[in-house]
Structure formats: structure tokens, C-alpha cells
Amino acid sequence: MATLKVSDSVPHPSEDAEQLRTAFEGWGTNEDLIISILAHRSAEQRKQIRQAYHETYGEDLLKTLDKELSNDFERAILLWTLEPAERDALLTNEATKRWTSSNQVLMEVACTRTSTQLLHARQAYHARYKKSLEEDVAHHTTGEFRKLLVPLVTSFRYEGDEVNMTLAKQEAKLIHEKIKDKHYTDEDVIRILSTRSKAQINATFNRYQDDHGEEILKSLEEGDDDDKFLALLRSTIQCLTRPELYFVDVLRSAINKTGTDEGALTRIVTTRAEIDLKVIGEEYQRRNSIPLEKAITKDTRGDYEKMLVALLGEDDA
Amino acid sequence: NPQKPNQSREEKKRKTKSARRRKMALPLDLESLTEALSGNLGMGVDENALISKLGKSHKDHRKLFRKASKSFFVEDEERAFEKCHDHFVRHLKLEFSRFNNAVVMWAMHPWERDARLVKKALKKGEEAYNLIVEVSCTRSAEDLLGARKAYHSLFDQSMEEDIASHVHGPHRKLLVGLVSAYRYEGNKVKDDSAKSEAKFLAEAVASSGDEVVEKDEVVRILTTRSKLHLQHVYNHFNDIKGSDLLGGVSHSSLLNEALICLLKPAVYFSKILDASLNKDADKTTKKWLTRVLVTRADHSDEIKDIKEEYNNLYGETLAQRIQDKIKGNYRDFLLTLLSKSD
Numbered sequence: 001m002a003t004l005k006v007s008d009s010v011p012h013p014s015e016d017a018e019q020l021r022t023a024f025e026g027w028g029t030n031e032d033l034i035i036s037i038l039a040h041r042s043a044e045q046r047k048q049i050r051q052a053y054h055e056t057y058g059e060d061l062l063k064t065l066d067k068e069l070s071n072d073f074e075r076a077i078l079l080w081t082l083e084p085a086e087r088d089a090l091l092t093n094e095a096t097k098r099w100t101s102s103n104q105v106l107m108e109v110a111c112t113r114t115s116t117q118l119l120h121a122r123q124a125y126h127a128r129y130k131k132s133l134e135e136d137v138a139h140h141t142t143g144e145f146r147k148l149l150v151p152l153v154t155s156f157r158y159e160g161d162e163v164n165m166t167l168a169k170q171e172a173k174l175i176h177e178k179i180k181d182k183h184y185t186d187e188d189v190i191r192i193l194s195t196r197s198k199a200q201i202n203a204t205f206n207r208y209q210d211d212h213g214e215e216i217l218k219s220l221e222e223g224d225d226d227d228k229f230l231a232l233l234r235s236t237i238q239c240l241t242r243p244e245l246y247f248v249d250v251l252r253s254a255i256n257k258t259g260t261d262e263g264a265l266t267r268i269v270t271t272r273a274e275i276d277l278k279v280i281g282e283e284y285q286r287r288n289s290i291p292l293e294k295a296i297t298k299d300t301r302g303d304y305e306k307m308l309v310a311l312l313g314e315d316d317a
Numbered sequence: 318n319p320q321k322p323n324q325s326r327e328e329k330k331r332k333t334k335s336a337r338r339r340k341m342a343l344p345l346d347l348e349s350l351t352e353a354l355s356g357n358l359g360m361g362v363d364e365n366a367l368i369s370k371l372g373k374s375h376k377d378h379r380k381l382f383r384k385a386s387k388s389f390f391v392e393d394e395e396r397a398f399e400k401c402h403d404h405f406v407r408h409l410k411l412e413f414s415r416f417n418n419a420v421v422m423w424a425m426h427p428w429e430r431d432a433r434l435v436k437k438a439l440k441k442g443e444e445a446y447n448l449i450v451e452v453s454c455t456r457s458a459e460d461l462l463g464a465r466k467a468y469h470s471l472f473d474q475s476m477e478e479d480i481a482s483h484v485h486g487p488h489r490k491l492l493v494g495l496v497s498a499y500r501y502e503g504n505k506v507k508d509d510s511a512k513s514e515a516k517f518l519a520e521a522v523a524s525s526g527d528e529v530v531e532k533d534e535v536v537r538i539l540t541t542r543s544k545l546h547l548q549h550v551y552n553h554f555n556d557i558k559g560s561d562l563l564g565g566v567s568h569s570s571l572l573n574e575a576l577i578c579l580l581k582p583a584v585y586f587s588k589i590l591d592a593s594l595n596k597d598a599d600k601t602t603k604k605w606l607t608r609v610l611v612t613r614a615d616h617s618d619e620i621k622d623i624k625e626e627y628n629n630l631y632g633e634t635l636a637q638r639i640q641d642k643i644k645g646n647y648r649d650f651l652l653t654l655l656s657k658s659d
Contacts, residue, residue: 119462122499130505134498135541139510146533150541151477154497156465158475187489195478195493 001278003313006040013048016041017056020049029068031303038081039310043274046081072262072304079270080311088113088121089128091267092153096140103145103232105267106137110152111239112246115159122153144185144229151194152236158197165203171196172207179219184230193236201240247272247280248287255295265296265308273311281312345374345382353644355412356388358596360603361647362412411600415607416647422611423654430612431456431464432471435496439483446492447574449480453495454578455585458502465496487531488571494540495575501543511546514538515553522558522566530569539575551580583622586613587630590623594642606643610654617658624655 010016016037023030038046053061065077079087088109095102110118125133134154141149171192178186193201205216212219216237223230238246247268254264272280281292288295293314297305309315350370353363371379383390383399389408390399422430431452438448453461468476481493521532529535538550554562563580565573577585586609592598593605613619627635639651 119499126499126501126503130501130503132499132501132541132543135501135543135546138537138541146537150537151493151497154494154499155477156462156469156475156497158469158473158478160469160473162473191478191481191489191493195475195481197475197478 001276002274003277003281004040004042004273004311005313006042006045010041010045013045013052014056016045016049017053017061020053020061021057024064024068031069031073032306034065034077035303035307035310035315038077039307039315043084047083050081072266072300073302073307075262076266076270076304076307076311079266080273080307083124084117084271084274085120085124086128087271088117089124089133091271092121092133093125093129093136096136103141103149103228104235106141106149107152107232107236108239108246108250110149110155111236112243115155115157118153119156145232147185147187148190148194148229148232148236151190155194157195158200160197161199162197163199163203165207168200168203168207169211171204172211175204175216176208176212176219179216182223184220184223184227184233189233193233193240198240205237205241244276244280244283247276248284251280251284251292251295252288255299262300262304265300269296269308269311273313277312345370345378347382347385350382351386351388354389354409355644356386356408359642359644360412360606361415361644362409363644364646366645412644416645416650419607419611419647419650422607423614423650426467427460427612427615428463428467429471431460432467432476434608435464435468435476436472436479439479446484446488446571449492450495450571450574451578451585453492453498454575455582458498458500461496462499487528488569490533490536491530491540491569491571491575494536498540500541502545503543504545506543506546506549508549511549512553514542515550515557518550518554518562518566519557528569529567530572535572539572539579544579547579582619583626584630586619586623587627587635590627590635591631591638594638606639606651610651614654614657620655620658624658 011019019033019037023033038049041049050061053059053064057064062078062081065074065081069077079090082090091105092109095105109121113121122133125131125136129136134150137153138146138150174188175192178184178189183189192204196204208216217234220230220234220237235246238249250264251268254261254268268280269277284292284295293309293312296308296312300308306315349366351357352359353366353370355361374382380399384392389402389405391402392399425433434448434452438445452464456464465476468474468479472479476496477493480496481489484492517534518538521529521535539547542550551562563573563577563584566576567573574585589605590609593602593609595602609623613623624635631638636652636655639648639655643651
């Protein structure tokens with residue numbers, strides 16, 4: 001469930017645009033005003049505000065925000081204000097330019113979005129970067145990572161609930177055999193993870209647990225700690241089967257790091273606030289004995305903190 | 318001679334009737350009837366000829382036809398009748414169905430057409446995988462995507478999962494990659510990337526190690542780059558190597574086909590159309606004619622290119638070739654599809 005709080009009656013987009021304009025006028029910026037508006041509008045509403053702002057002031061709202069704001073707060077606002085498809089395009093494009101932690105972002109976008117959302121991200125990628133997501137991912141990854149990531153980002157999974165139990169049994173057996181011999185980069189393992197529907201994959205791993213007495217993720221703990229590919233594989237499976245647990249793990253390590261990993265924190269909060277941040281928050285509390293909001297406020301400050309709290313639905317607005 | 322004034326009306330009628338019968342009592346022309354049934358390696362059936370000749374024929378003349386037609390009938394001398402060759406019935410079924418199949422395919426949504434083509438190819442096996450290459454490489458990004466959506470709807474699974482679970486070996490990566498692509502279709506190209514990729518391809522082709530299709534980098538380039546980018550790669554390759562990338566650089570016919578489909582679809586289509594119209598074409602090849610014309614007819618630019626290329630390659634127009642080789646409603650339907658772009 002989403003944590004985003006939007007009141008039943010919101011001002012007309014042009015009024016919001018006008019208010020935002022005043023937030024930039026004069027010395028400094030009225031961040032509170034920005035948060036009070038943008039952090040309480042849905043994706044469709046934010047889109048209309050951007051349009052209204054552009055029509056009235058001849059400038060892209062995001063460009064203005066870029067000029068006026070800086071660092072973590074700006075990043076949060078930027079990501080938040082973009083439409084989900086554009087946001088995913090931006091995140092994946094950045095990920096192809098950096099190093100290993102970015103493989104995780106590529107996998108995360110590919111596996112936690114619906115087939116349609118991933119498709120929209122690919123379309124937004126064409127429009128924004130004048131090339132395809134897959135050509136960038138293929139060009140900037142190598143070896144086993146490429147073998148996994150390109151099929152993941154190009155997948156267009158069937159989204160129905162139908163499950164073939166015979167197939168689930170076969171593929172659970174196959175995966176077990178490969179994992180047992182530590183063949184993590186095996187073609188068929190990758191094939192199953194990157195082409196089967198999420199329902200089918202869930203059925204397969206349920207079968208796996210029934211047949212072998214332990215969860216697949218537990219089986220994968222047997223591998224080398226330094227094996228980055230194995231870590232990515234585990235995250236992939238987690239994203240496809242229990243995404244909220246994946247997000248809890250990422251949030252926990254982002255917050256607990258000495259010096260918070262704002263990148264991951266911002267990314268998760270802004271991309272999930274309208275989807276399932278509530279469930280993630282509940283799971284977070286269950287596993288860490290502290291509410292997510294509290295963990296975040298302990299580790300962040302200023303306008304950045306206020307923005308995150310607002311997106312968590314915990315501010316007073 | 319003066320007319321007999323007392324001829325009764327009934328007598329007159331009887332005389333005209335037998336005169337008519339005598340007129341119709343011309344024997345069936347073996348050659349032209351065989352032609353109308355596509356017995357001479359044509360395609361389709363000449364419905365009008367069959368109605369006017371066979372339909373109106375006298376049973377004695379049909380018997381003569383059966384006796385004379387060694388390709389369709391065999392004489393059972395012991396029992397004194399002419400029975401059909403097995404293949405005659407099958408042959409007729411096939412030839413009569415060409416128009417039917419073309420119409421059904423034409424009425425279908427393009428996405429469903431392509432999804433069903435891929436499904437059929439998978440069922441048929443390796444020898445039909447070229448269809449998967451054709452669909453994935455000659456359609457626009459949106460059309461290929463549409464086919465994938467239709468696949469979900471028709472078969473309750475994704476196109477890529479079906480292909481991945483049926484195809485093994487190096488072709489799996491190629492085919493899955495080709496159908497999963499959502500290529501950029503704008504006009505921006507990074508020429509230096511194209512150049513270095515051309516260089517890589519040149520080296521890959523020259524080396525005697527792994528087969529070209531097994532090289533991941535080659536598959537990457539073919540399955541992710543935009544078609545415009547690939548044109549640039551193609552031009553650079555030809556400059557570097559001095560030989561044509563489309564000259565068959567791999568032992569894998571699927572890879573070679575992917576290249577020609579991506580770079581010169583009009584040439585590809587012209588070649589397979591010509592193959593289907595060849596007198597030695599086998600049953601499967603003959604079906605290519607319907608597929609190509611029906612799936613491309615909505616794209617008038619492409620049909621124009623195909624017609625032009627066909628003419629360049631074979632020195633006659635596609636329309637003329639079809640006129641000569643094909644019969645009946647099937648022929649008229651195909652020619653209509655072909656002329657839509659005029």
C-alpha cells in the first residue's frame with residue numbers, strides 16, 4: 001500500500017504552479033512550501049503541475065528546482081517530481097554509467113516493476129536518451145552480469161495468475177541441481193528467472209521449498225560472500241518473489257551505514273511511496289523493532305528529512 | 318433452304334437442346350483443367366474455369382479426363398474405374414485453401430498474426446526458426462511489442478519464455494534477444510561506437526575460434542542496437558573488410574538471416590518471394606508468398622521497396638510473376654494487396 005497522503009480536494013494545478021513559483025522568489029527557497037505541495041500530490045497531479053508551470057512561466061519546473069535546490073533534498077524532489085516512467089529511465093541510465101552497486105539498481109527496476117511499468121520506462125528511455133535501455137545495459141555490463149541483466153531489462157513477463165505445476169516441479173528440480181553444484185550463472189537458471197511470469201516463479205520456489213526443506217534464498221547463502229554475482233542473483237529472486245523484503249534489506253543497510261546511503265534511501269522512498277511503502281514500513285518495523293520513520297529521522301536532517309517524512313505520510317500536512 | 322414452316326415449338330426446343338448439348342460435348346481440355354487445378358506447379362485454383370468447364374461438363378467427358386490425367390488419377394483396371402491418387406485430394410485441399418488462409422490472415426490483427434507465426438515456428442522446430450528471425454527483425458519496435466502482448470493474450474505466457482524453453486544452444490540467446498528488443502527508432506547515432514563495433518565484427522568473422530553466433534558481443538550488437546546504428550556498422554564493416562557483411566559471414570543461417578532482415582529487408586523479402594514462386598518450391602516455401610504479402614501489405618513504403626527490389630533482382634515485376642504463376646481468387650487477392658501501395 002502507498003504511504004502518499006493526498007487530500008480529497010487539491011488546488012488547481014495552475015494554483016500549485018503559482019505557489020511553487022513564489023517558493024523560488026526572493027532570497028533563498030521556501031522548501032517547506034515545496035514539500036507541502038509536491039509531497040502531497042499524485043503522479044498524475046504532479047504531471048499537470050509541471051505542465052501548468054511550463055505554460056505559465058516558460059520553464060521546466062525541474063530545471064528551476066535544479067537551479068534553486070542542492071544535494072539530497074534536490075535529488076529527492078527531482079526523483080519525486082518526475083513521472084514514474086521517466087524516473088525509472090533516469091535511474092537506469094545513471095546505473096549504466098557507474099560501477100557495481102548500480103547493477104543492483106538495474107535489477108531492481110527490471111524486477112520490481114510490472115511488465116507495463118518496465119515497458120513505459122523503456123519508452124521514456126528512448127525519448128530521453130535517444131537510444132534503447134538494453135543497448136546501454138548491454139554495452140556497459142560484461143560477462144555474467146550482462147547475461148543476467150539484459151534479459152531482465154528486456155523481459156515482458158506474462159502477468160496472469162495461471163501456473164503450470166508440472167513445469168514448476170521440473171524447474172525447481174533443475175534449479176536445485178544447478179545451485180547444488182554452484183552453477184549460479186547457468187543459462188537455464190537465468191532463463192527461468194528472466195522469462196517466467198512472477199506467478200510461475202513463485203510457484204517454482206514454493207515447490208523448491210517443499211521438495212528440499214529450505215527456502216531458495218537459504219540455499220544460496222552457501223556461496224562465497226564475495227561473489228557479487230551470487231549476491232545479485234539472490235536479490236533478483238527476492239525482488240521477484242518478496243519485493244517488500246528486498247526493499248527492507250536495502251533500506252536497513254542504507255540507513256545503518258556510517259554516513260547514510262542517501263542515494264538508496266531517496267530512491268526507495270520516492271519510487272515506492274505510491275506503490276507499497278506502507279507494507280515495506282510495516283515489514284521494516286517487524287524486523288528492526290523501530291518504525292521506519294524513526295530510523296530515517298534519526299539519520300537525516302533538514303529539508304531532506306522533512307521530504308522523506310512527508311512521503312512516508314507522517315508529516316502533519 | 319427455306320425454313321420448314323410447320324416445325325412445332327416442342328420440336329424446335331428439342332433440336333436446340335441437343336444442339337446445346339453437342340456444343341457442350343466438347344471434351345475437357347486436359348491441359349487447361351490441370352492448369353486450373355494448379356497441377357502444373359502453379360498455386361491456387363481458377364475458380365471461374367472450374368465452374369465453367371468442370372461444372373458444366375458431361376459425365377462421359379469427366380471420365381475421359383480422369384483416364385487421361387495420370388497425375389491425379391490411377392486406373393484400377395481390375396475393377397474398371399479411375400480412382401484418385403491420395404495426393405490429389407491433399408493437393409486440392411491445399412490449393413483451395415490458399416485463398417482462405419490469405420483472407421483469414423488478412424482479417425486478423427497484425428499482432429495476432431505475428432504471435433501465431435512465432436508459435437507455429439516453435440512448434441515446427443528448428444527448420445522454422447527463420448520465421449522468428451523474420452518477425453523480430455523486420456517489424457517496427459511497436460509492432461514487435463504488440464506481437465508480444467498478443468502472445469500473452471493468446472497463449473498465457475510470454476513469447477520469450479516460450480522461445481527460451483524450446484530452443485537450445487547458441488540460437489537461444491540470439492532468438493530470445495531478437496524478440497526482446499525494443500529498439501530506438503530515432504535518427505541519433507554514435508558513429509564511433511558503430512565503427513568500433515564494425516571492427517569487432519570484422520575480427521570475429523575472421524577468427525577461426527568460436528563460431529560467430531556464439532560470440533556474446535556479436536549477439537549483443539545485433540539484439541540491442543538500433544537499425545540505423547546497424548546500418549552504420551554495416552557500412553564501416555564493408556569498408557574495413559572490403560567484403561559484404563551480408564555475404565554470409567556465419568555458418569549460422571539464422572544469424573545471416575538476422576543481418577539481412579535488419580539491414581536490407583526489401584532484399585530479404587524479394588528473395589523469399591521469388592523462392593516461393595519458383596516452380597521447384599516445396600510445400601512450405603510456397604506458403605511464404607501469402608505470409609509476406611499479407612503481413613507487409615499495410616506498409617505501403619515497404620511494399621514499394623519490395624517491388625522495386627524484386628524488379629532489380631529478377632528483371633520482371635512481382636505482379637507479372639504472380640499473374641503468370643497464380644490462379645483464381647487467390648491470385649486476385651494477392652494482386653489487390655500488392656496494388657494497395659500504388
